[in-house]
Amino acid sequence: MTDPRWDPGQYSRFEVERDRAVLDLMLRLPPDLSPREIWDLGCGTGQHAAILRRRHPEASVHGLDSSIDMLEQARAADPLIDWRQGDIADWTPETPPDLILANASLQWLPDHQTLLSRLAGSLAPGGVLAVQMPMAFETRHHSILRAVAAEGPWASTTAPVRPLQPLLTMQQTYDLLSSVCDEIDLWSTTYLHVLTGEDAVLEWMKGTALRPYLTILEATAWTEAFLSTLASRLSDAFEQRADGTTLLPFPRLFLIARRRRS
Ligand SMILES: C[S@@+](CC[C@H](N)C(=O)[O-])C[C@H]1O[C@@H](n2cnc3c(N)ncnc32)[C@H](O)[C@@H]1O
Numbered sequence: 001m002t003d004p005r006w007d008p009g010q011y012s013r014f015e016v017e018r019d020r021a022v023l024d025l026m027l028r029l030p031p032d033l034s035p036r037e038i039w040d041l042g043c044g045t046g047q048h049a050a051i052l053r054r055r056h057p058e059a060s061v062h063g064l065d066s067s068i069d070m071l072e073q074a075r076a077a078d079p080l081i082d083w084r085q086g087d088i089a090d091w092t093p094e095t096p097p098d099l100i101l102a103n104a105s106l107q108w109l110p111d112h113q114t115l116l117s118r119l120a121g122s123l124a125p126g127g128v129l130a131v132q133m134p135m136a137f138e139t140r141h142h143s144i145l146r147a148v149a150a151e152g153p154w155a156s157t158t159a160p161v162r163p164l165q166p167l168l169t170m171q172q173t174y175d176l177l178s179s180v181c182d183e184i185d186l187w188s189t190t191y192l193h194v195l196t197g198e199d200a201v202l203e204w205m206k207g208t209a210l211r212p213y214l215t216i217l218e219a220t221a222w223t224e225a226f227l228s229t230l231a232s233r234l235s236d237a238f239e240q241r242a243d244g245t246t247l248l249p250f251p252r253l254f255l256i257a258r259r260r261r262s
Contacts, residue, residue: 004211005218006067008045014204017193021252022048022103025132028185028256033128035059035098041088041119042066042105046074049081052101059098064091065105089115096124104208107133112168113176120180123259129181135188135251136209137166140237141201145209148230154222161212167253183258190251200246201234202227 026048036059040049043063053061062082065071074083088102088109100119109115120129136142142164149158168176170186177184195204206214217223238246 003066004215006044006070006211007207008070008073010203010207012045012207014193014195014207017191017195018104019047020191021132021189021254022101024189025101025103025130025254025256026051028254029099029130030128030183030256030258033099033126035127037093037095037097037124038062038099039064039091039093039097039101041091041100041102042108043074043083044070044105046071046077046081046083048101048103049074050078052099053078053081060095062093064088093122096122096127098124098127100127100129102129102131104132104134106131107136107164107167110162110165113172116168116173117176117180120177120257120259123180125259125261127259129177129255129257129259131253131255133167133253134164135167135253136164139250141205141234141248142209144233144237145205145213145230148226148233149213152222152226152229154217154220154226157220157222158213158216158226161216164209170253173255177255177257180259181257182260183256185256186254188251188253190249193248193250195246195248196244198240199231199235200240201238201248202231204248205230205234 035056038052038059038061040063043049043065046063049061049063063074064084064086066087071083071085146163174184217226240246
């Protein structure tokens with residue numbers, strides 16, 4: 001299927017909630033890390049690579065993303081970063097990185113056994129891999145999305161979309177990284193996002209999980225019916241509260257792993 005088309009405006013609507021996780025991840029970076037070569041894989045609109053460049057002004061900072069639309073905003077955010085369009089699946093750095101950040105991007109790629117080993121294996125000695133991924137598969141809103149996509153008259157159109165898959169367990173992740181890394185920190189957190197506005201969970205999903213579905217439905221007449229069915233199922237499951245808010249519990253997995261120095 002064609003690559004999902006990202007919408008930087010829709011994605012940024014929930015910037016405060018989405019940024020919380022990457023800031024929590026960055027807080028756990030080893031304090032003695034003084035990187036010269038930094039990559040942000042799946043950098044999106046580029047604000048996290050820009051934070052890293054400000055934090056490490058001596059470093060070469062690169063941001064990779066497959067979406068031209070996201071990269072256009074990134075370039076505007078910080079022209080001093082080396083922004084590149086490309087697929088994380090094909091990425092090989094010219095120089096071994098001292099820091100790879102991948103926030104909310106790797107969940108879109110298959111075969112995490114191979115992917116995480118490859119990323120950790122590409123690090124310079126003492127380099128750090130820092131990853132945050134939503135544990136989306138287990139959530140109620142993703143289970144509703146999978147059901148709605150599979151049930152309606154649009155089902156044959158949306159069938160090629162590969163829904164987000166369960167992540168590796170923390171133990172599996174530890175085992176596969178421990179052959180090349182010696183400081184491994186894995187944890188999960190469930191954030192309770194307090195969303196505002198009508199159809200808040202649908203609007204949240206329009207920025208990320210729905211991108212492949214909206215892209216594939218674009219050329220059909222089903223988009224409106226698909227979205228209104230999904231909106232109604234989501235609002236039954238996530239009631240708007242008396243104060244107008246909607247609560248969205250969202251579990252996320254965090255990983256920091258440091259490549260052995262020898
Ligand atoms: C949910 S956004 C996260 C963006 C950014 N890291 C952030 O935290 O704001 C996911 C990003 O990953 C990018 N992406 C998804 N799959 C990718 C791939 N295979 N190669 C490169 N970028 C990818 C998308 O284009 C999108 O910009």
